[in-house]
Amino acid sequence: MNGSEVAGGAEAKASMPPGVRLGWVSFVWRPWLVLVTLVLAAAAFLVFCLSISVGDFPIGLSRVIATILGRGEPVDEFVVMDLRMPRALAGLVVGVALGVSGAITQSVARNPLASPDILGITAGAGAVAVFLVTATGGAAAAITGSVGLPAAALLGGLGTGLLVYFLAWRRGVDGFRLILIGISVTAVMQAITTWLLVSADIRDVARAQVWLVGSLDNRSWDEVRVAFWATLVLLAAVAAVAFPFKPMHLGDDVAAGLGVRFGRVRAVLLLCAVLLAAVGVSAAGPVPFVALVAPQVAMRLARWPTPPLIASGTVGALLLIGSDLIARAALPIGLPVGVVTAVVGGPFLVYLLVRANLR
C-alpha cells in the first residue's frame, strides 16, 4: 500500500499542474476536475428542467427554460413555478446538501463507508418522524404531513448528530471514534424505530415506511424555501472554511503538524456536514445512498484522490432529481424517490467499482 502511494506521489509530481493566483485566492489549475464539474452541473440543470417538463400536463423543454428565466406564458408560469418547481427544487437542494455532506464526512473520517447515515443523523430523524406518525396516529396527520414532520425530523436529525459529535469529543474529534460512536447511536435510533413499527397500527406503518425511504411528494414552497436558504448558507460556510485547507485527507499527524487551527477547521466542517444532512433529511426524508454514493462517484469521475466537494454536490443533485423523474415518469406504481436512488445508485456504484478494477 505504501509502495503504490509513493509511486502515485512521484507520478503526480512529474505532471504537477501550475498554481494560479488571482488576488488573494490561489489554487491549482486542474482542468479535468473543472471540466467534469461543469459537465455534471450542465447535466443536473438539464435533468432539472426535464423533471419540470414531465407530468400530466407536459411542457416543452424550451418553454420550461423560458418560464424559469421569467419569460414564459401565464399558464406555463402557474404549472412550472407553483406546481412543479417546489418538487424539482427540493430534489436539487436535498441532492446537493446530501452530496456535500457525504463528501465532507468521508474526507474527515477518511473512510468511504462514512456518511451522514453512519453518523446517526438519518436514523435520528427517522426515529422522531416515525414516532410522530405512529404515536399520534391519524388525528395529527394534517399537522405532521406538512410542517410538523420536517421540523421534527430536522430536530431529531440535528439532535442525534450533535449527540454523536459531543459523545465523540474527547480533546478533539477523532475520525475513527466518531464513526464508532455514530454506529452505536444509529443502532439505538434504529432499534427505537423498529420497536415503534412493531407496536404500531399497520396503516401508520405504511405511512411511516414511505417517509423512511425518502420521498419528494407534495413539497410546498414553504418547505423548499427553508431548505434552500439553509443549504446556501451552509455551503458558503463550507466554502469559506474548506478551501484554504486542502490537506484534509493527509491524516492526524500532518494535521497536528499544521497546527491547532486544523482541528478547529475539521470540527466546523463536520458541524456543517451534520447540518447539511439534517436539512436534507428534513426536506425529503432519509433518502438512502445519495450521501454515500455521490462522493464516491464524483471522486471516480473526477479522478480525484478525495471526494471533491462541488462535484459531489452536483452528482447528488443529479442522482436525486433523475431518480425522482424515473419514479414519476417510468414506473407503473408511484414509488417514493428513495427506492429509485437506491435501485439506480447501488448498481452504479458496483459498475464503477468493477470498471475501475478491470482497467
Place this chain on the structure above:
Amino acid sequence: MINTAVDRSVPDGGKDTRRRRAVGLAVLTVALLVAATVSLAVGARALSPAEVWHGLFAEPEPDQKLTEIRLIVQTVRVPRTVLAIVAGLALGVGGALIQGYTRNPIADTGLLGVNAGASFAVVAVIAVFGFTDPFQYVWFAFVGAGLAGVVVFGLASIGRGAGNPLTLALAGQGVTVFLAAMTTAVALSDKESLNALRFWNAGSVAGVRFDVIWPVTGFIAVGLVLALITLPALNLLNLGDDVARALGVNIAASRTLGIVAVTLLAGAATAACGPIAFLGLMVAHVARYLTGPDYRWLVPYAGLLGAGVLLVCDIVGRVVVRPGELEAGVVVALLGAPFFAVLVWRGKFKSA
C-alpha cells in the same frame, strides 16, 4: 492504517498471557451456561430450578401442572435458548472474521449483503406465494442471504481489485442498498409483506421450532469449522498482503474461505432470527479489547460473547415490557450500543 494492530501480539504471546486467555475463555463459557439456565427459568411464567430440571428430564406424568411445565420448557424455552446461543455464536464469530478480512473496524456481518438478501427473499415469497408461516420462508431467507453474499463477493472478485477490502465493502454497500430498496418497493405495494417485514426486521429468537433450528445449526457448524481453519492465515493477512504472501499465505484462497465462512454464519443466523444488527460488530471490538489482535483467541472470544449477549438480551426482552415482549434484536441495540459508546469514549479502542 488498520493493520498496525498486530504488533503487540508477538511479545504478548508468553505462557502467562496464554493461561490468562484460556481462563477468560473458561469464564465466558461458565457465564454462558449460567445465562442459559436463567433463560430456561425466566419468562411469562417463572420457573424454579427444580421445575426447570423436571421440565427437561422427567418422564411424562399424569400430573397436569408438571405436564404443563414440561411443555413450556421443552417447546418454548429450550428452542429459543438454543437458537440464541447458536445464532449469537455465529454472529459473533462472523463479525470478528469480517472485520479481520476487510481490515475495516466498522465492518459488520451485514456488510456482505446477507441481511438485505434475507429480507428481500422474505418479502418476495410472501408477496408472490402468500406465505404466512415463518417456517415456510426461513429457507428462502437463507437462500437469499447466501445468494447476496455470493453476488457481493463475486462482484468484489472481478479484476484487479480482487480481494481488496475496500472493494468488498463498497460492493456490499451497493448490493445491500439495491436489495433494501427492492424490499421496500415490494413491501409498500403488498400490505401482507410490509406487516411480516416489520416483525422480521426486529430480529427475534422466539417462536422458532427445532425443525428449523437443527438445519440452521448444521450450516453454522460448517461455517465455524471453516472459520477456525482460516484463523492462522488471517493473522498473517493482518500483517499486510505483501508480508502474508512472503510468508506463504495463499491470499485469494484464504480470503475466499473466510468470506464463505462469514456468509454461512451470518446467512444461517439471519434466516432463523431475522437481521440482528450490531451484535457482531460490538462483540468483535470487545473481544479485541480483551484478547488483543491475535485472531486465534479473538474469534472464540467473540463467539462466546455473541452467544452470551444475545441470550441475555433475549432474557431482558422477556422481562422489561410485561406482559409483552421486546424482540432480542431490539434489546441488543438498546443495551449494547450505549455500552459500546462508553467503551469507545473511554478510549478503549485504538484505531486498530
